[in-house]
Amino acid sequence: MKTTVLVVTTVLTLVLVACGKQPAAERATDIAAEPAAAAGDVQQYTCSMHPHYISTDPDGTCPICGMKLVPMARGAGAAANDGAVAVAAEMIQTMGVRTVPATMDSFGRTVRAFGAVQSDERLEHTAVARFEGWIESLAVRAVGDPVAAGTLLYRIYSPELIAAQKDYLNALEVNNPQRIAAVKQRLVSRGMQGSAVNVLMKTRQVIERVPVYAEVAGTVAELSVREGDYVRPGTPILRLQSYSRVWVIASIPEQDVALIRAGMPVRLSIPSAPDAPADGTVDFVYPTIDQRTRTADVRIVVPNNNGQLRPGAYADVSIALDTAPRLSVPTAAILRDSRGAHVIVTLGEGRFAAKSVRTGLTASGRTEIVGSLAPGEQVVANGQFLLDSEVNLRSGLMPLQDTITADTPLSQLPMDTTTVAQIDHFTDMALYFHEALTDGYRIEPSFVDPAIALGDQLARRFANSRLAAVIEASQVALREAKDATTGAPLAAQLARLMVALEPWLLEGAPQHYQQAGVSLFRDRESGQLWLQKTSTPNNPYGAGAAELIDWPAPTAAQSATTESAATNDPHVGHRH
Numbered sequence: 001m002k003t004t005v006l007v008v009t010t011v012l013t014l015v016l017v018a019c020g021k022q023p024a025a026e027r028a029t030d031i032a033a034e035p036a037a038a039a040g041d042v043q044q045y046t047c048s049m050h051p052h053y054i055s056t057d058p059d060g061t062c063p064i065c066g067m068k069l070v071p072m073a074r075g076a077g078a079a080a081n082d083g084a085v086a087v088a089a090e091m092i093q094t095m096g097v098r099t100v101p102a103t104m105d106s107f108g109r110t111v112r113a114f115g116a117v118q119s120d121e122r123l124e125h126t127a128v129a130r131f132e133g134w135i136e137s138l139a140v141r142a143v144g145d146p147v148a149a150g151t152l153l154y155r156i157y158s159p160e161l162i163a164a165q166k167d168y169l170n171a172l173e174v175n176n177p178q179r180i181a182a183v184k185q186r187l188v189s190r191g192m193q194g195s196a197v198n199v200l201m202k203t204r205q206v207i208e209r210v211p212v213y214a215e216v217a218g219t220v221a222e223l224s225v226r227e228g229d230y231v232r233p234g235t236p237i238l239r240l241q242s243y244s245r246v247w248v249i250a251s252i253p254e255q256d257v258a259l260i261r262a263g264m265p266v267r268l269s270i271p272s273a274p275d276a277p278a279d280g281t282v283d284f285v286y287p288t289i290d291q292r293t294r295t296a297d298v299r300i301v302v303p304n305n306n307g308q309l310r311p312g313a314y315a316d317v318s319i320a321l322d323t324a325p326r327l328s329v330p331t332a333a334i335l336r337d338s339r340g341a342h343v344i345v346t347l348g349e350g351r352f353a354a355k356s357v358r359t360g361l362t363a364s365g366r367t368e369i370v371g372s373l374a375p376g377e378q379v380v381a382n383g384q385f386l387l388d389s390e391v392n393l394r395s396g397l398m399p400l401q402d403t404i405t406a407d408t409p410l411s412q413l414p415m416d417t418t419t420v421a422q423i424d425h426f427t428d429m430a431l432y433f434h435e436a437l438t439d440g441y442r443i444e445p446s447f448v449d450p451a452i453a454l455g456d457q458l459a460r461r462f463a464n465s466r467l468a469a470v471i472e473a474s475q476v477a478l479r480e481a482k483d484a485t486t487g488a489p490l491a492a493q494l495a496r497l498m499v500a501l502e503p504w505l506l507e508g509a510p511q512h513y514q515q516a517g518v519s520l521f522r523d524r525e526s527g528q529l530w531l532q533k534t535s536t537p538n539n540p541y542g543a544g545a546a547e548l549i550d551w552p553a554p555t556a557a558q559s560a561t562t563e564s565a566a567t568n569d570p571h572v573g574h575r576h
Contacts, residue, residue: 042056043056043058043071044056044071045057045058045060045069045070045071046069046070046088046091055069057069058071070088070090070091071088084347084351084352084353085351085352085353085387086349086350086351086352087350087351087352087387088350089350092350092383095383095387096382096383097380097382097383097384097387098380098381098382098383099346099378099379099380099381100329100330100333100378100379100381101375101376101377101378101379102327102328102329102369102373102374102375102376102377102378102379103327103328103329103375103376104325104326104327104328104375105325105326105328105366106323106324106325106326107320107323107326107328107361107363107364107366107368108320108321108322108323108324108326108361108363109320109321109322109361109363110318110319110320110321110363111252111253111256111259111260111318111319111321112316112317112318113250113251113252113253113295113298113317113319114250114251114314114315114316114317115248115249115250115251115298115300115314115315115317116248116249116312116313116314116315117246117247117248117270117302117309117310117311117312117313117315118246118247118248118249118311118312119221119241119243119246119247119311120242120243120245120246120247120301121247123218123241123242123243123244123245124218124221124239124240124241124242125215125216125218125239125240125241126236126238126239126240127153127212127214127215127236127237127238127239127240128233128234128235128236128237129156129191129231129232129233129234129235129237130190130191130233131156131158131160131161131190131191131233132158132160132230132231132232132233133156133157133158133159133160133161133230133231134156134157134158134228134229134230134231135154135155135156135225135226135227135228135229135230135231135237136154136155136156136157136209136227136228137152137154137155137209137227138153138154138225138226138227139151139152139153139154140153140154140220140223140238141223142220142223143220143221143222143223144219144220145219145220146218146219146220147214147217147218147219147220147240148214148217149214149215149216149217150213150214151213151214152211152212152213152214153212153213153214153237153238154211154212154225154237155209155210155211155212156209156210156212156231157208157209157210158210160190161187161190161191161192161210162206162208164183164186164187164190164192165187165192165200165206165207166206167183167186168180168183168184168187168197168200168201169200169204169206171183172201172204184197187200191212191233192210193211193212193213195211195213196210196211212237214240216240216242217240217242218240218241218242219240219241219242219243220238220239220240221239221240221241222236222238222239223238224236224237224238224239225237225238243304243307243309243310243311244303244304244305244307245301245302245303245304246301246302246304246309246311247283247299247300247301247302248266248268248280248299248300248302248315248317249297249298249299249300250297250298250300250315250317251290251293251295251296251297251298252295252296252297252298252319253294253295254289254294254295254296257285257289257296257298259321260282260285260298260319261282261285262282262283262284262285263281263282264281264282264319264320265279265280265281265319265320266279266280266281266282266300266317266318266319267279267317267318267319267320268280268300268302268315268316268317268318269315269316269318270309270313270314270315270316271314271316272310272313272314273308273309273310273313275308276304276306276308276309277302277303277304277306277308277309279302280300280301280302281300281301282298282299282300282319283299283300283301284298284299285297285298285299286298286299300317320363322361326360326361326368327368327369327370327373327375328366328367328368328369329343329366329367329369329373329379329381330365330366330367330381331362331365331366331367332365332381333379333380333381333384334357334359334367335354335384335385337416337417337418340356341356341357341358341359342354342355342356342357343355343357343369343373343379343380343384344379344380344384344387345373345377345378345379345380346378346379346380352380352387355372355373356372357369357370357372357373358370358371358372405464405465406464406465406466408465408466409466409507410465410466410467410470410503410504410507410508411507411508411509413462413465413467413508415509419458419461420509420512422454422457422458423458423467423471423504423508423509425450425451425454426451426455426471426474426478426497426501427501427505427513427518427531428451429447429448429451429478429481429497430494430497430498430501430530430531431518431531431532431533432447433481433490433493433494433497433540434494434530434531434532434538434540436485436486436490437486437487437490437491437494437540438538438539438540440486441486442485442486443481443485443486443490445482445483445485448478448479448481448482451474451475451478452475452478452479455471455472455474455475455478456475458471459471459472459475466503467504467508470500470501470503470504470508473496473499473500474497474500474501476496476500477493477494477496477497477500478493478497480493480496481493481494481497491540491541494528494530494540495526495528495529495541498528498529498530498531499529502529505520505531506520506549506551506552507552510551510552511551513531513551514551517533518531518532518533519531519532519533519534519535519537519548520548520549520551521537521539521546521547521548521549522546522547522549523539523541523542523544523545523546524544524545524546524547525544525545526541526544528541529549535548
């Protein structure tokens with residue numbers, strides 16, 4: 001027989017289901033149905049894959065999967081009365097349960113923005129001609145040349161400066177201190193640097209081609225002249241730019257601008273330089289709003305000693321506001337469903353319970369918890385979905401009988417993701433039967449048992465609704481299918497199962513199955529239905545023509561139910 005991994009046989013799905021009614025010979029008790037059956041002093045045993053199956057037989061095996069039962073913690077049966085579940089140590093390990101404490105962490109609301117790296121204008125230096133003349137011996141040749149402070153930039157031949165040098169030498173000859181000082185000041189004011197003046201004083205010889213040195217270090221960002229060019233006072237020669245520090249100009253949404261202040265720390269992520277400095281500081285908030293984008297620019301200063309940040313690079317900017325110590329847990333530990341936000345907390349001795357929480361700010365993978373937890377209280381950060389399902393089923397958190405009637409549309413039944421996942425066991429059986437028929441192998445009857453067991457719980461839970469009839473009719477087809485494991489008898493039970501499921505598929509949650517990639521087909525000759533995970537029909541009833549049935553557009557109630565279910569349904573993406 002072809003081995004097929006079904007959703008109903010995976011650990012994830014099986015741990016979500018309840019075993020339902022068990023034969024009396026098994027001497028088992030369903031905690032969800034009969035919480036009083038657990039005696040305090042009697043050692044009980046459970047299946048690590050099916051924790052709802054409880055037995056007092058130390059040598060027993062699970063009737064669903066055949067695994068050997070493991071001892072339960074003492075008092076586990078009583079846990080159902082206080083809304084908690086007791087889980088054996090072996091089962092905790094199997095589920096991969098991991099707990100973390102609620103801790104005080106410093107964080108606040110975060111403003112996200114986009115920006116671009118720019119050169120820091122404060123580190124820019126433009127060399128201009130101070131006197132007229134001809135550029136000779138240009139030492140820098142191209143944009144990008146590095147320049148150290150004090151290195152030669154160029155030499156200039158200036159008749160005007162030569163005349164001034166001669167006046168200075170004459171003043172030195174007559175040794176008139178007042179005139180020497182006056183002529184020297186004229187040389188400096190015309191742009192002759194002090195180093196050149198000192199050489200002139202020492203040698204007492206005119207410097208025909210006066211050297212000009214770099215006053216600051218940097219990189220040549222712009223070169224405006226070439227050797228032989230004639231320049232006048234004020235003519236730009238070159239521009240030096242230091243990149244030891246850069247700016248990031250970020251566009252902040254208009255509604256957040258008033259919250260930004262100079263001096264605030266900033267976190268940066270620059271895709272083109274992942275190893276670049278990740279911290280900056282708000283330097284200036286520009287006073288105007290862009291009328292087109294409704295944003296204001298904020299200037300952020302960022303150190304760049306290693307030179308990894310380049311002007312023009314894209315930057316992702318995060319600015320933390322209202323940073324303060326807050327009690328928080330990992331965001332992934334928080335569960336949300338029809339009950340609202342809640343976490344699974346540990347009660348000690350292998351016991352767990354759901355606790356409603358009120359959430360606050362979220363940042364850096366953690367969420368603030370307001371007034372619901374105490375510092376150090378242990379919450380489940382891994383395996384919480386499985387434990388939460390157990391809490392749901394054992395504590396009876398869905399008393400629906402008082403809220404629904406036989407006239408309640410299937411699309412308006414109160415649903416949580418666990419319930420939708422349980423109903424999906426019946427659609428999984430339809431997929432399983434289709435594959436067995438089209439691939440020509442026998443089904444494994446034991447694979448059908450979890451869905452049948454679930455049907456008892458679902459029928460009780462929705463006893464006053466149309467869904468109860470869907471479930472009960474589906475159970476009948478599944479029980480018959482266990483004896484009709486292949487060929488035409490199995491095909492007949494598939495058709496029977498699909499007749500039962502059709503109202504749920506088309507009225508209850510069609511969008512859920514559409515989003516899960518499930519297709520619904522009809523045999524044109526017989527009108528019999530089947531489900532597939534592919535859009536190309538493979539008729540399990542023979543070689544007849546098939547037609548695809550479009551999933552109906554959801555009602556508002558369907559949208560609310562199935563959107564949540566599709567997001568959290570553990571079956572989605574796992575059906576064959």
